[in-house]
Amino acid sequence: MSSWNDAWDKGKQMVSQPLAKMTSSSPPQQMQMQEDPNATGNPMQSHSNKILQVMESTWIGKCRKRWILAILANMGFMISFGIRCNFGAAKTHMFKNYTDPWGKMHMHDFNWTIEEVSVMESSYFYGYLVTQIPAGFLAAKFPPNKLFGFGIGVGAFLNIILPYGFKSKNDFLVAFIQICQGLVQGVCYPAMHGVWRYWAPPMERSKLATTAFTGSYAGAVLGLPLSAFLVSYVSWAAPFYLYGVCGVIWAIVWFCVTFEKPAFHPTISQEEKIFIEDAIGHVSSSHPTIRSIPWRAIVTSKPVWAIIVANFARSWTFYLLLQNQLTYMKEALGMKIADSGMLAAIPHLVMGVVVLFGGQLADYLRSNKILSTTAVRKIFNCGGFGGEALFMLVVAYSTSDTSAMLALIAAVGMSGFAISGE
Structure with missing residues (x-):
């Protein structure tokens, strides 16, 4: 009788263990590590690849x-x-x-x-x-x-x-x-x-x-x-x-x-x-659908349209320069492509520095209650885009290579403040 009970218990374990594996919510690699103590020493066993x-x-x-x-x-x-x-x-x-x-x-x-x-x-x-x-x-x-x-x-x-x-x-x-x-x-x-x-x-x-x-x-x-x-x-x-x-x-x-x-x-x-x-x-596992998104509220939201306009203005000048800056420097300023590459990168380098500085300045003004968040965003966006537009006009009408490049650097740099204000 005792041997029959032992066999019955072993049979229940053999059935219950696979079921437990199937119903466990743990990721596969965690399941493996829980079942095999030696697996903790080799976590590469799951999802392993050479790279x-x-x-x-x-x-x-x-x-x-x-x-x-x-x-x-x-x-x-x-x-x-x-x-x-x-x-x-x-x-x-x-x-x-x-x-x-x-x-x-x-x-x-x-x-x-x-x-x-x-x-x-x-x-x-x-x-x-x-x-x-x-x-x-x-x-x-x-x-x-x-x-x-x-x-x-x-x-x-x-x-x-x-x-x-x-x-x-x-x-x-x-x-x-x-x-x-x-x-x-x-x-x-x-x-x-x-x-x-x-x-x-x-x-x-x-x-x-x-x-x-x-x-x-x-x-x-x-x-x-x-x-x-x-x-x-x-x-x-x-x-x-x-x-x-x-x-x-x-x-x-x-x-x-x-x-x-x-x-x-x-x-x-x-x-x-x-x-x-x-x-x-x-983290919610539900996915948004066309019907679940409040399209009417989005389309009629003034802040949404402000973001769209700001992003359009920023993208317009950024991609314009990516596509045509070297051509402008060659045809309008008479520079050779081989010599103008490093010079063309300076405006974007300056912009990166301004973005970092502008972000710190914006946070300082808000955290110290010098300006409200809304005021900071309006000043930085309008000031950045306004300054960029002004200096781009200088670029368009400049007759000097030096003044044109300085104005271009200033224009792209000013756009960094607009990014900080977004």
Whole structure:
């Protein structure tokens, strides 16, 4: 009888253990570590891949995973915005004769009209505009880290094949590739906001988000001189290939070392995971729908329209300079592309410094109750955009190279105050 009871108890355990595994809410890697005490010594058993293993074996593996995520995102934005500098640097060597740094004259490869160049310059932004709102829904429904990696990776791959589109002399193919680039890269900003939904503790959200998003400005600071150098000393296609290859490599690394939530990361420390989850608290799993969003309240909201106008004004000048600053410096100021790349980066570098200073100043004025939050935002936005407009007019009518560049630096720098006030 005793042996029968022992067999019955063993049978119940064999049934109950699989059921417990199926009903457990713990992530797979935690379940494994709970069942096997030896698994705690090898957290790489779950979701393991070679790139993650290599990174964990270096000093990088000792860093906080949320900061690794922020730095990788910064690099992704640098590549994304660097890509947008490529055509602006290359176009003057593509459809106009030029002299290389060694004094040799080259004939242009393309016979474009101004209208054709305008269409090719704007094609990217047609696609970029379309995916802004849908990307918010996608970032809520799918893992946002995967969506961000998809946007940068596919956009970079399209950058590799873009020179072949140019060489085909098919304007429609070029426009199509650039529209597709805009479509996939339009998801990047909404996706990154979705990433911080799970990874950024409230008291660190500003620092983590700023670390990631400043990659866009750093992309312009690096992209303009690097693209100019490659166009001048290698070929007009070189920046497309370089940024494309770097973007594809970055995407592979991103997909291997980032995870949707801290609970899914196989090598995150228990201390960091618990800290993030406790700080953020419960994250709603319900997804927004077309019907659940208060469209009427959004469309009739004055603050919403103020934000739209401010963002439009900021984006207009920023992308205008990315596409045409080097052309302006070559054709209006008579500078060589090879010599103007570093100079072209100075305005964006100054803007980055002003953004940091302006943010600190805005917080100081608000925290010390010198000005209200509303007053700070109005003064910084209106002052920043007003100053930018004034100095851009000086650039337009300036006849001196020095005054034009100083006014351009001042204009872009003033826009940094507007960013701080947003």
